[in-house]
Amino acid sequence: MESTLLEEVLACPSLPSLPAVAVRVIELTADRNVSLKELADTIQNDQGLSSKVLRTVNSSYYGLRTRCSSINKALVMLGLGPVKALTLGFSLVASQEIDPRGSLDLVAYWRRGLYTAVASKSIAEAARMSFGDEAFLAGLLQDIGVMAMHQALGSKYDEVLRAAGGDHGKLVRLELESLDMQHPEVGAMLAERWRLPNELVMPVRFHERPTAAPVDCADIVRCVALGNIAHDVLTDADPGAALKRLYAKTDQWFKITPSVLDDTLRVVAQATKELSSLFKLQTGAACDIDAVLNTANERLSEIRPPLSTTSTSEDGLANLLAHDANVDPLTGAMARSAFDTSIRWAFGVCKTQGGPIGLVQVSIDCLDAAHARGGHELGDQVLVGVASLLHKHFIPLGGVVCRLNGGLFSIVLQGVTNTAILRSVSEFRADLERGWPRWKTQTGQTLEGMSASVGIACRDPQDPAGLGSPSELIIAAARAIQKCREESQAGVRTSMAA
Template sequence: MTLERVLAAPGLPSLPAVAIRLLEESRQQDVDVNRIAELIASDPAMSVRLLKAANSSFFGFRGEVSTVNRATALLGAGGVVSLALSFSLSDDALKMGRTAEAYRAYWRRCVVQAAAAELSTDLPGEGGTGGRGATPAKGDRFLAGLLCDLGTLALLKTCPAEAAALWSDAEENRLELSARERAEWGFDHAAVGGALAARWGLPEHLAATVARHCDTPERLESAIAGGSLPASAVPLARAAVLASAVGDHVCGADAGPALGRLHHVAGTLFDLKGEALTAYLEKVLERADAAAGLLEVDLGQIGSPGDLLAAANEHLAELATRRAAEADALADRHRKLEAEHRDLQQQSLRDSLTGLYNRPYLVEALRREVSVCARTGSTLGVIFADVDRFKAVNDTYGHAVGDRVLRAVAGAFAQVLRRTDVPARFGGEEFVVMISRPTEAGARAVAERLREAVAFTCRSVGGIEVKTTASFGVAIAVPLDTQDAADKLLAEADAAMYEAKKTGRDRVVLRCLLSPEEQRLHAAVAGRRFSRWLSASGAIPVRDVGAALTDLTPPDSPLGALARAVGVLDEIQTDMIADVQQPGERFGESAVRLGLLNSEQLADLLARQQEDPRALADALIARGHADRAEMDALLEAHAAAGPSFAPLDPNLVSA
């Protein structure tokens, strides 16, 4: 199905010889009315219809019009040619057979659009006067409206089965017709009509109008501004776009959206709104009824503007209900898909036997945390555990019991660990736990609790006394952000675990990779954290502080930005520190080395970087453990207990 195939089809509509000669005569610079009358008189059938039209209520002339010459004089050359073309084309309204109803629907729409285009000449706004070029006569507008859907007629004649099927699909699925045609064929009926009008030799402005009648106001104005539409066609094209919108509203199946389009087109192109639009529609329907008799077209049952509006509103309500139901169904489906995605994601991250994270997830999480801790100067801990004498369990009781032991170990871990810890089955009977920002004592304490939980939980499984224990190795460091930092920390924890095995099993061995300076600094950092200060001061119970901490996400702000926020460093100084940092040296270390921060100030900044005092205060208030006045007083006391944030050297600040 191509545009070339349609235009080359043998069934393409054609004009009778008289109509063609009338068109040629009307394009002459000095139109000879007498010559027009002679051509009409040469076709008896056309002469009879012209005289009938001249005496109809459609024109309302006084007195009987008894000759073709008088009719031509009264109607003018343009009006006579328009009527002659209308008569030639409207014969197809009488088609019979399977496509009869499609032809009747086509001509009902054509008559309504012709009346709408003709009456647009009386409308306000730029569209009514044309804005560019001469204002088209009513006859020209009538013909333009009548020919708008000429492409539909061509498609009915050349490929009726394909066209009818596509139009039926568009109607049933509430799709915009031109868009549906372009999606299926690569062209629409407007393109066919414009090409056919040009082939017939219709005036350029009329062919261009037919080709653009499906445009939105925005597309039409863009074409006008870009010069792709002849100036002479501008007012006629605006009338045709309005007529097409009226045709959709009056004759289309999609009443609700069609009403929206009509309001947009009428308001944009003609400033036609509210009661003025209703009055215009009443005139269109009255004029269409007269034109239907003139062209021998049956309009069928077309209601009043009020009836059409009620039908459109009813359709809009139906669409809103349907869309709401569809939205609910879509949201429900989306929730199910999200749940399925989460399940699949968890399955890909979890060990199928124990439910703990798997090794790939642990390694990736460890690498991410290394990057964060390196940036914030925070500690990172890894606990490596191995079930003692696990091979003997398998050999003695079988692999089913061995699997129960591994699940019991995982259950023991779940009893001890915090939400922020990351436990994983590393492989076989090996387990690894990542703990963020621990102290040396804290990391050891967690490992000892895990050891005790495993020994207690795994005394027996499934009624079989196995007395299973595990050995634990712990490594704690402030890592550098290097490619192998995570692997090195794992290797140190693994080595510590093997040392625990060699020295008796069921014990914890810790390797602290912090230098003495780092140990002192992180002890000071722990002491300056607001949560630790609150617990130590007794102002808030430790349990309540710990619960509030679970509501927080570490701020993870760059240390230089924090230093600028509290006023101890300015932007020039933080830039200078970044410039002189040595390989492997952290920002805070450089600042202390340069004398821009002292150790107390650095400890306080690192504590703020790990835990925002104001955020913790808000969490405690939200949990009902204190009111705003109490927390403000505690925040002031905590700040007063810390170091001064006055710059160390005024000369350095002003440098």
């Protein structure tokens, strides 16, 4: 890092600075035995700040049943964390009020900050972490280095911003190439100057490279990094790739399922809309979360699934499955030939490396009824919709999603436990039952009801009498589907081969 230029940034007199009340709140809350009365008195000394905090506390975002009339009462009803987060949050926003001239897009800046803040908090809560309020603040604070470099370096930094063209990943690379410094490090230094606690400094420093964070703060850094991806999902014109990344990372780091994540994103979209008004921040038009998720899940069908092992044979399979001839042009799922290759490969890996094999077969039993009611247009809507959901729930497991014929899909899973497979099947079933009413023709024709059968068969390598060949696994899954069809109940039925 170029020390002269860094010193120029840190010595700039127009750098963002925290109001005195925020500095005092940081000092007080550093003491675990802080007096809540002294803290309340400190906040209430700034009437403008106090009114903003109370207005937010009484909003639907917190959902209090009884109206809160004072900071002291807010501390009792909500606790220290939320009140501290709001006090510092409003102070951070006030500290970054600048002349809008230059190449810094303030709407995009605050859109990223607020979406990330709300998403970081919501993901932390979904993962049952106790630092949701700190994650909110860290998300709001993460790009303070961008503001500092913009203020201190003027046209030098404006050139970098223009070259990045709004691409945040590109911005970090260009900062290093052009200035030999990056905004996360500058922001962390500024946060340390403000004497912010380590749980806020570390996410600022590592939000662009969360895997490099120290172990003791890895979880909050990861929440902020995921909040950034959630921002991309909710604001990108083509959110499919970002949603795929978010599904994979939330599952890998916190075991959050796709359905739980979808619900979390709905909360984030609504809360960000409300908080942008309360914080008086321009963040652009509010997103239509259901439209975003529908678009993203449709795009997931076009993204090749990763495979679940790292053997050299995987590379050969990946290359084989990359040919267009192995892709169903309607749904983006793999075709029959790719299914045959995948299941043979899975058994080959099982013999040499061990591990279970799973096969999930999904039969869309209402496909003929869809064609009769709305022609091929409605039938295609159903097939594409089902394929999107299958990709959503099984790509994170490394599944290979294939369309065998008509309304029959198969998913080959190698190295995935029965528990994980059953969990994803359950999530897929819930999504399918909730989502099918959205499929319709241009003239409004819809399904009268969803009817589907899901058969599951698994090979346990520890069971010598178990399913020992691809054909035996396929037959077992087909029998499970037949068992589903013999049930009289409507809807989506599932059965696991004995």
